Amino acid sequence: MLVQPLARRLDSARSVRAILTALSIVLAGLILGVFSAVTQNPWLGLTASGLLGAGYGLMLVAGLLETQRIALPLRLGTLTGRYYTLAYLGYFTPTVMAFLALWVAPLELMVAVTLGIDSGGIVQDRAAT
DSSP, X not given: OTTHHHHHHHOBTTBOHHHHHHHHHHHXXXXXXXXXXXXXXXXXXXXXXXXXXXXXXXXXXXXXXXXXXXXXXGGHHHHHHHHHHHHHHHHTHHHHHHHHTTTSOHHHHHHHHHHHHHHHHHHXXXXXX
16 A cells, blocks of 8 residues: 555556566565575565565556556456456465475575566567667
8 A cells, every 4th residue: 555656656658667666676575585585584574575565566556557548448347357356366376386385495486486577577678679
């Protein structure tokens, strides 16, 4: 809730600034989470969870604003519902990771997710140029 005003200030129809900011915050949280797992430092873990929560909240609002921009008025409710469905499936990811941690080391999972998000940003940057 604290990042919602920030999302509205960063959001623009001509820019992906809010989304890139959210992805950067999530990436920083994931990297800090990896360091927390390596060092077993709970304060780093707490800070990482705060960054991740802020990034997720910012991404949720930025995505909703983008959905409002691209949806036809008649389809806005349907597209908003679909967006929320996909967003909350994404929030299910930590549960899936906890389940996978039964067979794969948590550190390896976090590194894989971090690299996956980072490589997605690289692909996006190349597509924009």
